[in-house]
Amino acid sequence: MRLQNVRILASILLLSQLRGRREKGGRGFFRRPRTLLIVDAVVFVGAFVFAFSIMNVVPPEDLMPVQLMATQILASVPMIVLLFMVIYGIFFVIGETAQFSSSEMVNYMPISATEYVLASSLSAAFMYLFILTAVLGITLALALKFNMLAVWAFSALLSGFFMVVGGFVSEIIRALVNRVSSSFSKRGGRSAIISRAILIVFVLVVSQLFFNPNILYSVLGVFAPQIYVLWFVPVIWPSIVVMELANGSLLGAAIFSCLTVAFGFALMGLGVYLRARYWVPLPVTIKLTSSKGGGYRGRGVFGTLGFSQAESAIISKDARSLFRRKEMVRFWSIPIIMIVPILLTTGSMDYYEMYGVTGMICLLGAGMLGLFLSVMSVGQEGRAVWNLFSSPISARSLFKAKVALPLSISLIMAVIFPVVFSAIFRFGLNASVALLTVTLLGTAVTALVGCYFGARYPDLEERPRSSYVTGTGMLLSFLVAGVADLALVSPIMFYAFAKQFALSIGMSFLVTLVATLAVGSVLIAVLFRASASAMSRFFRESPI
Amino acid sequence: MSKAVEISSLTKDFGSVKALNSLNLGIEEGQVYGLLGPNGSGKSTLMKIMVGLIKPTSGSVRIYGSDPQADPITVRKVVGYVPETPRLYDFLTGREYLDFVADLYGVPLGVKRERIKHFLEAFELKGREDEMISGYSQGMRQKVVIIGTLLHKPRLLIMDEPLNGLDPRSAKIVKDLLHKLSHEGVTTIFSTHILEIAQAICERVAIMYKGALLLEGKVEDLKTTAGMPGSSLEDVFLKLTGTDDVRAVVEELVK
Numbered sequence: 001m002r003l004q005n006v007r008i009l010a011s012i013l014l015l016s017q018l019r020g021r022r023e024k025g026g027r028g029f030f031r032r033p034r035t036l037l038i039v040d041a042v043v044f045v046g047a048f049v050f051a052f053s054i055m056n057v058v059p060p061e062d063l064m065p066v067q068l069m070a071t072q073i074l075a076s077v078p079m080i081v082l083l084f085m086v087i088y089g090i091f092f093v094i095g096e097t098a099q100f101s102s103s104e105m106v107n108y109m110p111i112s113a114t115e116y117v118l119a120s121s122l123s124a125a126f127m128y129l130f131i132l133t134a135v136l137g138i139t140l141a142l143a144l145k146f147n148m149l150a151v152w153a154f155s156a157l158l159s160g161f162f163m164v165v166g167g168f169v170s171e172i173i174r175a176l177v178n179r180v181s182s183s184f185s186k187r188g189g190r191s192a193i194i195s196r197a198i199l200i201v202f203v204l205v206v207s208q209l210f211f212n213p214n215i216l217y218s219v220l221g222v223f224a225p226q227i228y229v230l231w232f233v234p235v236i237w238p239s240i241v242v243m244e245l246a247n248g249s250l251l252g253a254a255i256f257s258c259l260t261v262a263f264g265f266a267l268m269g270l271g272v273y274l275r276a277r278y279w280v281p282l283p284v285t286i287k288l289t290s291s292k293g294g295g296y297r298g299r300g301v302f303g304t305l306g307f308s309q310a311e312s313a314i315i316s317k318d319a320r321s322l323f324r325r326k327e328m329v330r331f332w333s334i335p336i337i338m339i340v341p342i343l344l345t346t347g348s349m350d351y352y353e354m355y356g357v358t359g360m361i362c363l364l365g366a367g368m369l370g371l372f373l374s375v376m377s378v379g380q381e382g383r384a385v386w387n388l389f390s391s392p393i394s395a396r397s398l399f400k401a402k403v404a405l406p407l408s409i410s411l412i413m414a415v416i417f418p419v420v421f422s423a424i425f426r427f428g429l430n431a432s433v434a435l436l437t438v439t440l441l442g443t444a445v446t447a448l449v450g451c452y453f454g455a456r457y458p459d460l461e462e463r464p465r466s467s468y469v470t471g472t473g474m475l476l477s478f479l480v481a482g483v484a485d486l487a488l489v490s491p492i493m494f495y496a497f498a499k500q501f502a503l504s505i506g507m508s509f510l511v512t513l514v515a516t517l518a519v520g521s522v523l524i525a526v527l528f529r530a531s532a533s534a535m536s537r538f539f540r541e542s543p544i
Numbered sequence: 545m546s547k548a549v550e551i552s553s554l555t556k557d558f559g560s561v562k563a564l565n566s567l568n569l570g571i572e573e574g575q576v577y578g579l580l581g582p583n584g585s586g587k588s589t590l591m592k593i594m595v596g597l598i599k600p601t602s603g604s605v606r607i608y609g610s611d612p613q614a615d616p617i618t619v620r621k622v623v624g625y626v627p628e629t630p631r632l633y634d635f636l637t638g639r640e641y642l643d644f645v646a647d648l649y650g651v652p653l654g655v656k657r658e659r660i661k662h663f664l665e666a667f668e669l670k671g672r673e674d675e676m677i678s679g680y681s682q683g684m685r686q687k688v689v690i691i692g693t694l695l696h697k698p699r700l701l702i703m704d705e706p707l708n709g710l711d712p713r714s715a716k717i718v719k720d721l722l723h724k725l726s727h728e729g730v731t732t733i734f735s736t737h738i739l740e741i742a743q744a745i746c747e748r749v750a751i752m753y754k755g756a757l758l759l760e761g762k763v764e765d766l767k768t769t770a771g772m773p774g775s776s777l778e779d780v781f782l783k784l785t786g787t788d789d790v791r792a793v794v795e796e797l798v799k
Binding site for chain 1: 555592595597598599608618619620621623625627629630632633635636637639640643644645647648649650654660673674675676678679758
């Protein structure tokens with residue numbers, strides 16, 4: 001192994017992560033590895049100051065439960081870091097655009113598997129070091145408060161080591177997924193595509209649950225006291241080291257430290273072995289069987305709804321893109337990822353809280369889905385957009401096709417969510433009607449907002465993890481959608497929070513509903529025109 | 545014979561770079577017309593303007609009498625375009641992609657089924673049409689793009705380096721096809737760096753350099769005009785584009 005190669009490759013991989021995900025290239029301040037170090041330091045100091053100030057404000061009796069768990073918290077840090085890196089690895093595999101896997105320079109450069117695995121793990125650890133420094137900042141405040149500085153120092157050391165070990169695990173996951181995916185896809189066809197989509201959604205939901213503070217705290221509460229019971233599980237060893245040190249048992253700490261280091265090297269060895277054996281540099285060949293019609297599209301559902309042949313073809317192509325491209329799954333699964341933790345933490349809510357949360361779930365589930373699907377509808381064309389620009393379709397046709405799919409999928413969800421939740425939570429008729437109206441209108445509004453910003457700020461560049469819309473476009477779409485939805489729900493919120501006053505000025509439920517419909521219709525009309533115009537502007541000249 | 549393409553005083557600037565400089569060109573219907581020129585001479589830009597993908601800075605282009613900027617749909621209905629580096633939708637199968645392209649051009653179901661089947665067989669893609677394009681080689685992708693270009697029976701083919709990555713059999717099919725289509729009145733404009741191909745299949749060629757037209761005409765006429773009647777087209781090209789110092793460059797490289 002040549003350390004010089006590892007160093008060069010690690011810095012190149014780091015640069016690729018720093019620059020690859022942004023819409024424009026360049027060497028700006030935030031695209032330099034050294035800037036990361038400054039960010040890490042700022043995060044560390046900020047987290048420490050924040051946690052320390054809070055602990056000095058909170059009365060000592062309220063800090064008792066934290067003090068009792070202090071050792072367990074410090075002991076858990078290396079394991080949390082490892083789990084984070086594993087999740088990062090999974091996300092990397094999910095987000096990576098397939099076509100780039102074959103262009104990695106390691107496939108044709110004289111770089112050994114060991115050098116690659118080490119460099120890749122180091123660059124990943126360095127990229128996400130700010131997570132570790134944030135946790136260490138908080139735990140340092142804890143350690144200072146409860147005189148556990150030596151334990152903290154050891155916890156920090158092990159966490160740093162486990163950050164790199166987590167990178168090895170990510171490499172193992174990548175190699176295995178590569179192998180499994182290529183074999184499975186070759187034989188599986190459509191079922192492989194569907195299974196992959198379901199698996200990605202499942203992984204994303206589990207990852208999201210892992211980062212939910214409520215859920216994390218309860219899991220830690222159950223798990224932390226039982227660390228010694230699980231002494232034979234290697235992932236627990238660094239936690240045992242910290243616990244032994246806190247209890248003053250240096251021999252135990254030394255034994256488990258050695259085991260931890262050995263575990264790290266074993267994982268690296270496994271990562272190298274799998275990389276060398278299972279790496280599949282070429283994209284897999286997926287064969288799909290033809291449908292009964294001989295594999296050619298007739299009028300289709302959208303054709304019978306009045307869409308032209310070309311419009312239906314674009315809609316059908318975009319629908320296939322949604323489900324077949326693994327990098328697209330993360331977009332349409334976002335509402336599911338957002339909803340599950342909310343559902344799991346509803347616990348003991350009263351009727352009004354439940355209604356509010358249900359409204360939020362409906363708008364997130366359907367509205368955000370519409371926003372995400374439409375905001376990336378243009379950018380997801382990538383450099384293949386020439387196919388549209390060189391064909392005899394009008395900007396109006398393109399707009400119709402690009403807005404139809406996000407609207408139809410999200411509006412279906414906008415009906416399902418309120419109806420199902422109203423039935424489950426036994427909301428009254430007025431509440432159910434209001435929920436359905438707001439969700440339907442809100443979804444249409446957010447989908448059109450997405451369409452406008454998707455056409456205005458498309459990101460057609462193809463890179464390992466494309467985002468299909470520029471950062472500005474994404475940010476503005478969230479902002480405008482939020483403001484528009486707030487305007488939409490304001491009549492109903494006014495009625496709900498100041499019912500007596502609303503009734504006294506003649507604003508009955510029916511009037512409130514009509515006002516909501518009016519606001520929604522105006523917003524939809526304005527946004528429809530704006531989106532059509534943005535699409536027309538986009539379609540004037542090929543950006544590629 | 546009527547003109548398929550009429551270009552007058554066409555200029556295209558990309559910032560300070562002049563990609564096309566006051567270009568005038570007329571291409572008759574049914575011709576196979578070769579655009580030659582070194583990298584950066586403006587061939588691809590000219591083709592993109594003809595399809596209406598990009599706007600010219602000044603000047604005019606007429607495709608069968610229509611302006612691709614003012615009336616792009618009319619122009620694109622009769623044009624088939626192969627870009628220099630065509631990106632396809634990797635998540636579609638070859639057949640789905642061709643089905644998609646045929647639908648964009650409004651080809652009826654029965655016709656598209658027949659034509660796609662026919663072309664897949666001709667280009668030896670039969671049996672691979674239900675595989676996703678992500679697994680196709682560069683040559684297979686190029687074949688798919690060329691088939692997509694021909695599905696709607698265009699009157700004008702604009703092909704930017706169409707033979708890139710094609711195996712000899714497919715390249716021969718494309719060349720013969722262009723000849724045959726020419727007899728049926730289809731005009732083809734194609735760019736290539738392989739001068740033997742241009743010499744073999746083009747009725748007329750234009751040599752472009754730095755956005756301007758250096759010379760235009762039949763291959764034999766070009767040789768005479770350049771004062772090199774017995775030379776190859778390659779020699780004429782290298783002399784006209786000022787790149788005939790290759791021997792010195794090669795000698796420098798092997799030092």
